[in-house]
């Protein structure tokens with residue numbers, strides 16, 4: 001028979017309330033996964049493992065990652081979070097295994113997974129994930145409840161938090177502008193390769209195309225490379241066009257898409 005407890009739960013509820021508490025902690029600490037991923041990207045851990053052939057012990061990783069020597073033991077904890085979240089895999093050599101080293105920490109071999117393979121080489125999504133984990137993107141999440149209490153119309157939550165829009169901030173802050181443009185470009189490299197290969201028919205029969213809000217032109221360049229007969233141009237805000245690469249065969253036009261859009265056979269609009 002269940003007995004009432006002071007907190008209102010019954011003894012028979014104990015297991016489910018412990019499960020619920022565990023889930024509550026899981027939700028509370030969910031950000032640890034994001035922050036561990038950010039640390040891994042900042043430190044270049046995927047590249048370090050890739051350098052060692054796709055699998056590496058802690059001491060091998062440390063040869064390619066700039067850590068203060070006093071912090072090396074803590075890397076194991078970070079790797080534990082990253083393996084639990086599927087960013088890396090871990091294989092442990094059993095103590096009896098001939099290949100197992102005496103040092104227990106060295107018995108773990110960390111390997112790339114399909115997730116961390118997206119952080120290396122061509123089609124690398126690291127820039128996009130670094131953009132999304134940039135403090136300027138993270139901070140607005142702290143203000144969700146406050147933003148919800150304000151009457152519409154009002155600024156988006158980014159402007160509500162920072163006092164200016166994402167694009168205004170990128171215009172004012174050259175380093176943040178690079179973070180945003182590189183993030184968008186990494187998405188374009190990945191998705192345009194698939195789009196051009198799998199659905200290239202949408203670009204046939206057109207002679208000119210303008211990529212509106214096309215960032216630094218990565219998507220337009222992919223189209224121009226695959227379909228040289230299509231004259232490609234990119235329209236974006238002046239601070240983005242100012243940083244656009246030259247010699248790509250793609251014309252850049254600075255402007256505001258809400259005022260006018262340059263004429264072309266087709267208008268291309270891609271959001272990540």
Ligand SMILES: C[S@@+](CC[C@H](N)C(=O)[O-])C[C@H]1O[C@@H](n2cnc3c(N)ncnc32)[C@H](O)[C@@H]1O
Pocket residue numbers: 167184185187188212213214215216219235236237240255256257258269270271272
């Ligand atoms: C989400 S990004 C997408 C970039 C690119 N199309 C892609 O998919 O990688 C949005 C782009 O819109 C641009 N943008 C924002 N407001 C704009 C405006 N009023 N006129 C033209 N471009 C604008 C930004 O500078 C940014 O490059």
